Amino acid sequence: MTQVISQVSPQKPWRPKLKNLLPEVLGALFTAVSTLLIVAVTPLKGKLGFAIVLIIMSIVVSSLVSGIRRDKKAALNSTTTVLFYIASAFVIIPLFSILYEIFRLGIGGLSFGIFTKDMSLTSSDSPLTEGGLLHALIGTLYVVVLASILSTPVGILASLYIVEVKGRFAGLVRFFIQAMSGIPSIVAGLFIYAIWMINMGNSYNAVAGAGALAILMIPTVARTSEEVLKLIPPDLREAGLALGATQWRTVAMIIIPAAKSGLVTAVILGIARVAGETAPLLLTIGGADAINLNPFSGNSSAMPYYVWKNYSLGNPESISRAWLGVLVLMIVVFIFFSLARFFGRSKGVKK
Amino acid sequence: VSTSAVPSKTPPVARVITTKPRFSDKVFRAVVTAGGLSSLVILAVIAFFLVYNGFGVFKSEGLSFFTGFEWVDAQPDVGTAASYGIGAMLYGTLLTGFLAVLFGVPIAVGAALFLSYYAPEWLKKPMVIVVDVMAAIPSIVYGLWGYFVFMPHAEYWAKLIHKYLGFIPFFDMPANAFSRSPFIAGLVLAIMIIPIVTSVSREVFAQTPLDRIQAAYALGATKWSMIKAVVFPYGAGGAVYTVLNLVYDIRIEVLLSAGGNVASMIVNKFGEADAPELKALMAAGFVLFLVTLIVNFIANIIINRTARKG
Secondary structure, eight states: OOOOOOOOOOOOTTSOOHHHHHHHHHHHHHHHHHHHHHHHHSSOOHHHHHHHHHHHHHHHHHHHHHHHHSOHHHHHHHHHHHHHHHHHHHHHHHHHHHHHHHHHHHGGGOOGGGGTOOSTTOOTTSOTTSOOSHHHHHHHHHHHHHHHHHHHHHHHHHHHIIIIIOOTTHHHHHHHHHHHHTSOHHHHHHHHIIIIIITTOOOOOHHHHHHHHHHHHHHHHHHHHHHHHHHSOHHHHHHHHHTTOOHHHHIIIIIHHHTHHHHHHHHHHHHHHHTTOOHHHHHHTBOOSSOOOOTTSSOBOOHHHHHHHHHHHOSHHHHHHHHHHHHHHHHHHHHHHHHHHHHHHHTTOOO | OOSSSSOOSSOOOOOOOOOOOOHHHHHHHHHHHHHHHHHHHHHHHHHHHHHHHHHHHHHHHTTHHHHOOOEEOOBTTTTBOOEEOOHHHHHHHHHHHHHHHHHHHHHHHHHHHIIIIISOHHHHHHHHHHHHHHHTSOHHHHHHHIIIIIHHHHHHHHHHHHHHHTTSGGGOSOGGGGSSSHHHHHHHHHHHHHHHHHHHHHHHHHTSOHHHHHHHHHTTOOHHHHIIIIIHHHHHHHHHHHHHHHHTOOOHHHHHHOOOSHHHHHHHHHTTOOHHHHHHHHHHHHHHHHHHHHHHHHHHHHHHHHHHHO
């Protein structure tokens, strides 16, 4: 006898029925109507007034609905749910506002010319079609590349010490790396100024700026590489050692190649972290309006410096230039950020 | 391994197995250890050079460097001596940080909980990317936005609040207290730390053991009771740590929207500072550095305490 298997449509008894949804729908309707009424009647006006009333009403109504239907605990649960929804809205809104304003205020000055000219022959109040920010882009390139060269070996060695060597001071090193990530950027600039200018008698240049940025970059590189190295399966390490390799060979020929994309991500995240730093550069690179191709001598500029300078000049044209600079800076940072995500994803290594 | 395959007259010499590191390993470990300890050296060198350059000021000003509210250069033609005190600025720094925590952390933690336990899948992924993107925005962008976009809005709100809620003492402050004040700086700093705190809190919450969460649900807990009973005790340490770590790294954005903190003072005075004032700025930088280290140390203790509890 063969059994006839009847076609059973999947049952979902947990799916809310229309009857159960009714109070929620009514509650939402009531919230909307009462908000409109309150805005119409009271002096609270505008988008903001509307938003505030809506927030308060939705909290009150949703907790009342579940309070009546169930109990106090359910009411509290609804209240917190609404609060968390609102909190995440508050997280998102500034981002859209920031991006919108940058594009609105910065896009006007964007042209091909700004990438080919510097500000040496242009006064601050001339229109945006004159002059450009090539000098700042070159300065940022120098500063960021030099900072990466200085900080990458230190950051990766520190993470190797914590994860691979697991030395006596591993806990201490991790604590100090974390402490370093808390160094205020202005202090990094001040320190470089103290050691490089005051005590060694040098003058402003791009290398000094790179030194200050390297201090800020080391902790980011070290912490991210530490995470990456921790994700390397211990089997690989043991396999290397079992083949008779020394620890040095294991790390250099197995661990580092396996973690390569993650380590690249670490460096790029470090770059994204420092590319927009302003305060340390104000104290170290000196600022310039002309292209300076020598990072080892002479004042130099950088994108954040360019933004800062134009902001402080204060006339309408320079404010527009500041926004333009911010737009370009954001594009640069996002390119690095997308690169980091791309490299990070290709091997499934999370940030 | 069969021994009968190749008969040999002399048995192979037993290999000496040793745990003594080879020469290459010794070099490797020395280099890596040096790299690891360099973070320590860098911190020490920073402290040394700031103190070395600012020592004179600590000596001449004494305790009044921390408590004094005056920052005036020496004026030889009038005959007044210099007086450097960062009391007001230190107060501004602490107040700004406090306000940023007060406004930023509840929102960030709320958003992290939303992302971890409330958000539907289709919303979760894009929101995580958005939060990560926000964390990568340079601080000067926040600063410019805070000054040109946020501040006018905040002034408008302040006037509105003052007009309608002025009868509540807390809101009864003059409207001009809202422009270029620690209050605005705190709010902008809050907006800046929110994405970072959100993403770290989310990672911390994600480590909550799933069986405990399911146990709470099985006992009939609502989402909120579950969070209160399971997620918070488990993840509090990590969140506290990030917050404290971030807040005292007060960057340029605060400078744009407000004066009155140590970092902005250093940048403002730096341009036209003479040698003695520069020394005072170094001393101020050292104090800022010290505050960060102390905050870090406390945060580390807190995280160790709570981590054991979880």
